[in-house]
Amino acid sequence: MGVIGVDVGGTKIAAALLGPDYAIVQSVRMPTPDGGTSVVDAVAQVVQSLAEGAADPVTAVGVGLPATIDAATGIVGASNHTGMDGLHARELLEERMPWPVAVDNDGNLAALAEHRLGAARGHRDAVLLTIGTGIGGGLIVGGQLLRGGHGQGAELGHVVVKGDGPPCQGNCPNHGCVETMCSGTSLARDLRAFAHATPGSALAALEAEGCLDSRTGLDLAREGDADAVAIFQEAGRWLGVAVASFTNIFDPDVVVIGGGVSAAGELLLGPARHEYQRRALPPTRRAPLVAAQMGNDAGMVGAGILAAEALA
């Protein structure tokens, strides 16, 4: 068998031809073009190029989008950066290629990949959060993705941890979502605010050079800068507040944290674990909070798994 998994991100499209056991046979990356059907055209183009190099016939294609999507109909709800709001993504993709196409939210597909092959493998119920610019998520209940009545679940990044907190991003009308307290965006905001309030700090020096963001802030924290460490730890504590709510509600076997910002590792996960253990109801505290294992491949491998399980 051969399936192709595609992960459409805000800045790049990553796609892979997957062989037995979802091993990556070949992969390609390209910049995400601006808006709407040009994204669909680009996806069709990378899929075609991978299919031409495949030894075995391709049977199905899976595509993850940074958007809320009704997985049953393939219609995009709100897309953060890709200008695909309201598009019938599955239909448009199937018009451009000869294979059946499955589409889903990128957080759901990362959860699927971690459950089938990664840190949640072998568990029945799992909560997965992907921390990047925002916070995505996926819920595995009884071994399957929980998508909800309108196919829009599970937007775990929008659980409120601070009722009067900062306004949320994109089309979220809420305040104090965990995404506003522990994401690449919120970390950059907090690092910059500290830099402006604390002249003479290493963070202020980075800001003066115009290169302070969550990545350079993390580099500084890893070098042991106490101010940067404290800001990551604070974000980790807010993450722990959210995790306590998730374990109280879903009583998962495991909680998995992935995404680019999770590169902070124990700097973030340590305080998150401590706060979660302090706040969760005793019976639900047993779920370990662990780092994801699939790395940057989670989205495209998850998309391939979705295609294989739903269509192949």
Ligand SMILES: [Zn+2]
């Ligand atoms: Zn929100």
